[in-house]
Amino acid sequence: MKSSLVFLLPLILLIACSQSEKEKEKEDPKNLNKAYVVSFTGMDSLKTGMTKAELEKLLGMTIHLKHIGIDEQLTETIEAKFHGQDVSLDLASSSEEAIASLEGVHTKSALFKTIEGIGVGSGKEEIIRAYDQQVLILTEEDMDSTISPPGRSMVITLAKADDIHQSMYFVLVNKKVVGIGLEPTPEFRDRE
Amino acid sequence: MNKMIVPAIGIFALLLASCKDKNSKTDETKKTDYLVSMYGIDSLKLGMLKGDVEKILNTTLVFQPVNDGGMDTVDVKYKGMDFVLYLEETDSQTVAKIMGMSTTSASCKTASGVGVGSDKIQVIEAYPDNKKYVASEYETYPVRSTTRSVVAVMDTTESRAIQFHIINKKVVSVEINSYYEFY
Numbered sequence: 566m567k568s569s570l571v572f573l574l575p576l577i578l579l580i581a582c583s584q585s586e587k588e589k590e591k592e593d594p595k596n597l598n599k600a601y602v603v604s605f606t607g608m609d610s611l612k613t614g615m616t617k618a619e620l621e622k623l624l625g626m627t628i629h630l631k632h633i634g635i636d637e638q639l640t641e642t643i644e645a646k647f648h649g650q651d652v653s654l655d656l657a658s659s660s661e662e663a664i665a666s667l668e669g670v671h672t673k674s675a676l677f678k679t680i681e682g683i684g685v686g687s688g689k690e691e692i693i694r695a696y697d698q699q700v701l702i703l704t705e706e707d708m709d710s711t712i713s714p715p716g717r718s719m720v721i722t723l724a725k726a727d728d729i730h731q732s733m734y735f736v737l738v739n740k741k742v743v744g745i746g747l748e749p750t751p752e753f754r755d756r757e
Numbered sequence: 758m759n760k761m762i763v764p765a766i767g768i769f770a771l772l773l774a775s776c777k778d779k780n781s782k783t784d785e786t787k788k789t790d791y792l793v794s795m796y797g798i799d800s801l802k803l804g805m806l807k808g809d810v811e812k813i814l815n816t817t818l819v820f821q822p823v824n825d826g827g828m829d830t831v832d833v834k835y836k837g838m839d840f841v842l843y844l845e846e847t848d849s850q851t852v853a854k855i856m857g858m859s860t861t862s863a864s865c866k867t868a869s870g871v872g873v874g875s876d877k878i879q880v881i882e883a884y885p886d887n888k889k890y891v892a893s894e895y896e897t898y899p900v901r902s903t904t905r906s907v908v909a910v911m912d913t914t915e916s917r918a919i920q921f922h923i924i925n926k927k928v929v930s931v932e933i934n935s936y937y938e939f940y
Binding site (some may be wrong): 690693697698699700701702703704706717726727752 | 807825877879881885886888889890892893899901902903906926939940
């Protein structure tokens with residue numbers, strides 16, 4: 566009995582410590598000043614091309630797919646937590662392999678910013694100035710209210726200058742960024 | 758003596774007024790803007806046949822289509838301004854039509870007053886409802902310029918576009934195309 570307690574107690578302590586660390590990461594006010602870099606290849610350690618298994622390991626969760634490998638649909642979006650923040654993950658699969666991998670990611674968290682400091686809260690002109698020599702696609706339209714709150718909405722897509730198929734995008738409402746993400750550039754998705 | 762002064766002042770005032778009138782007319786001429794739209798510039802319109810353009814320009818255009826392409830560019834003067842017209846063969850291949858044009862003239866402006874000399878940000882803000890491609894131009898593909906860029910404003914329904922070519926954040930030329938695809 567005593568010997569099993571000797572093994573169990575440290576284990577319980579270890580689990581409790583790890584849980585409290587996770588909670589701290591979520592609530593720590595220092596986290597609010599910490600920005601995670603968004604690039605054409607991912608958000609911090611969350612990288613496009615990661616397989617479902619790699620994502621599960623990074624996020625510490627099991628991903629239950631409802632479409633890929635189950636029905637005809639080759640893409641699906643799942644909600645997850647990353648660094649304690651809400652993120653939407655766009656998974657895709659080629660029809661041959663039926664292996665889901667990360668194609669895009671979106672967040673409304675202000676903790677994710679580009680290397681130029683653009684993120685939730687940035688202004689339209691700030692984006693245009695920051696990427697003066699890049700490729701920007703400005704689309705102003707009525708957005709799906711599930712993506713952005715009501716108001717004059719637009720999406721600014723920043724395509725990679727030397728490979729316009731890769732892009733980051735900023736969702737703006739009334740000229741302020743309310744969401745940031747990355748995905749294959751929609752305009753050039755089907756172009757060689 | 759007084760009798761002489763009154764008519765002299767009158768004549769002087771008349772001369773002054775006529776001079777002022779001439780000056781104001783000159784200013785008006787300088788201020789004349791030619792409307793740039795998705796359909797053309799002033800009376801030069803996309804889709805216009807070569808013969809109709811020749812009537813407007815009062816000249817004969819020499820159309821020498823590039824091998825296989827069926828297209829040619831022609832430098833012309835329109836109302837004293839330098840224009841380049843882009844011509845293409847029509848389906849019958851016997852007549853050409855305008856598929857695009859460009860000008861460096863500051864007298865050609867959009868309805869919102871954007872033209873040569875306008876700021877890049879002014880161009881972007883002038884078309885709130887249109888999709889816009891903003892990119893640095895290619896020096897030699899795939900190397901993009903650090904000073905030259907373009908703002909391509911797409912038509913809301915069709916593939917027409919107005920392109921504002923920019924150097925150091927100022928518009929230097931305006932181009933219209935009946936078909937535009939960003940690359």
